[in-house]
Amino acid sequence: GEEVAQTPKHLVRGEGQxxxxxxxxxxxxxxxxxxxxVLKNEFKFLISFQNENVFDxxxxxxxxxxxxxxxxxxxxxxxxxxxxxxSAVYFCASSQYSFEAFFGQGTRLTVV
Amino acid sequence: xQQGEEDPQxxxxxxxxxxxxxxxxxxxxxxxxxxRQNSGRGLVHLILIRSNEREKHSGRLRVTLDTSKKxxxxxxxxxxxxxxxxxxxxxxxxGAQKLVFGQGTRLTINP
Numbered sequence: 001g002e003e004v005a006q007t008p009k010h011l012v013r014g015e016g017q018x019x020x021x022x023x024x025x026x027x028x029x030x031x032x033x034x035x036x037x038v039l040k041n042e043f044k045f046l047i048s049f050q051n052e053n054v055f056d057x058x059x060x061x062x063x064x065x066x067x068x069x070x071x072x073x074x075x076x077x078x079x080x081x082x083x084x085x086x087s088a089v090y091f092c093a094s095s096q097y098s099f100e101a102f103f104g105q106g107t108r109l110t111v112v
Numbered sequence: 113x114q115q116g117e118e119d120p121q122x123x124x125x126x127x128x129x130x131x132x133x134x135x136x137x138x139x140x141x142x143x144x145x146x147x148r149q150n151s152g153r154g155l156v157h158l159i160l161i162r163s164n165e166r167e168k169h170s171g172r173l174r175v176t177l178d179t180s181k182k183x184x185x186x187x188x189x190x191x192x193x194x195x196x197x198x199x200x201x202x203x204x205x206x207g208a209q210k211l212v213f214g215q216g217t218r219l220t221i222n223p
């Protein structure tokens with residue numbers, strides 16, 4: 001597609017429940033990035049992929065967060081046992097060679 | 113920690129005036145980009161300037177880059193109400209396949 005598509009737009013989970021977010025990158029883009037934005041402030045880098053391979057996962061909380069980008073499927077970001085502090089907007093972006101990243105509209109996760 | 117720091121954190125001006133936002137960063141970069149975010153929505157890419165460029169224009173936008181000072185500025189000329197948004201700079205470092213964002217400047221254009 002011509003834009004990065006993220007689903008769902010909103011997600012509400014009880015503390016301790018699992019949350020799964022999806023991202024379809026722009027067709028032809030090799031790189032996918034996930035960012036977390038808390039309270040409309042800074043964007044925290046979580047993880048990046050080059051095709052289906054993890055490229056940089058230095059921002060991923062080790063214990064409860066995982067992500068995948070499998071061929072012919074949307075990329076996903078999964079949070080096991082959500083905590084209140086996971087409440088944020090999660091943005092996915094994709095890019096090709098130029099580092100001009102194209103962002104999706106985000107998934108707002110609310111943990112209650 | 114975030115590489116970029118933006119200044120000011122908030123800026124309020126009258127429609128028609130020019131708006132200038134600044135961004136500083138800490139390490140060597142390949143490129144610096146500016147993005148706009150409207151009210152919690154997705155980021156819109158505005159302009160990219162490479163580390164070997166000093167100035168770039170796009171419509172009402174003018175970006176400068178001073179690698180010796182590790183800083184960049186974004187100038188929006190003849191501001192409009194629709195320019196009201198948060199503006200973020202983002203850098204990608206040498207060998208790094210990720211963008212590191214500043215904390216953003218919240219720009220309000222008063223009619």
